[in-house]
Amino acid sequence: MPELPEVAALVGELRRRIGGRVVDRLDVFAFAALKTVAIQSSELSGRTVDEVERRGKFLDLRVGADHLIIHLARAGWIAWRGDPPKTAAKPGRGPLAARLTIRGEEEGSFGGCLDITEAGTKKNLALYLVGDPMDVPGIARLGPDPLDDAFTFEAFAGILAAAGRSQIKGVLRTQSLIAGIGNAYSDEILHAARMSPFKPADMPRDDALRLYDALRSTLREAVDRAEGLPAAELKREKKTAMRVHGRAGESCPVCGDTVRQVIFADSTLEYCPACQTGGKPLADRVLSRLLK
Structure with missing residues (x-):
């Protein structure tokens, strides 16, 4: 998408x-x-x-x-x-x-x-x-644009606080909260922030600041890479630039650990255990059912 x-x-x-x-x-x-x-x-x-x-x-x-x-x-x-x-x-x-x-x-x-x-x-x-x-x-229904000047850290922190115990991966993807981020870039943002996708949104200030910086830099770098490319080249550019999304089973470019995947009904998420979850793989209910 x-x-x-x-x-x-x-x-x-x-x-x-x-x-x-x-x-x-x-x-x-x-x-x-x-x-x-x-x-x-x-x-x-x-x-x-x-x-x-x-x-x-x-x-x-x-x-x-x-x-x-x-x-x-x-x-x-x-x-x-x-x-x-x-x-x-x-x-x-x-x-x-x-x-x-x-x-x-x-x-x-x-x-x-x-x-x-x-x-x-x-x-x-x-x-x-x-x-x-x-x-x-x-x-x-759109929320604020994350690259707009009005999207300050204080505005972002307010969104996180209002989301409470909701998982941060879902908060980043909810268009009524923040506009424009989907499955792929939410994975990339969380990897850059070294944060679990299941972490509650209402997090300590230092964590929120680290996530805010990762969000803005990840999106800005992706916009800069894509700028001027014709539509026919955009999908390939996006895929090749991903560090964890779509790369389950490959090595994390930051630490070398194996990128893992969690499968949902209509989507997946990818993450690096060493970078994001203290080395612990997240539970994948789909995979667990297949192994029984």
Whole structure:
């Protein structure tokens, strides 16, 4: 799933590709992906893409007076096409969910198109056409952006205190508390902070300060690495930069211990026992059941 650093990089690419250009049409092929009905896709035709912004994990394309909001979910992505598609897309077939076609400089010419795709059979990609981004429930619920100047240590400490005994891994991933962090970067942040993912959120001040510094530095470094990369390279860059996430069974790059994994119903977490849990492996209920 694209998280804050990847979405920030996608914003940069979209600004370069379509910023200031005129929309020819928006075609939606995965009808279930379009979550709104008040504004029709045909209303975007002839309007200019005035701005592209990031809101947590959401992409916000301001097209005239309205907004096309995209949430790529777990398996969604975008791809830019400079040449006209050779065959017409058909609703309900293949990974193509929607296509935003841009006009060329000459009247009636093709200026490129943005394909919005979703792999797999579980479809969670979401598109919204709204007059105000706050009309999107997921955006309205977003917590503060962790790279915003207003996200001070005091603000972070307040979030942790309010979360109480909740496990810190879940707190970092909860979008209504902190916007933009998902499964992968929460693993990386906790590894950088040398902290167990199961540690209660209401922690001593020194621990909270160490976690705050790890959160800001991990995300900022990831944003800097991804900046300027085309969408086609972002997934590989993210994967190769991970120290523990997705690396179960490999050696920790900090201490050399074996990276371990805990499996949940729909996700996993990875951590280093030596760096984060005093050398003790965390209980993995799924694995325990398999060994019985």
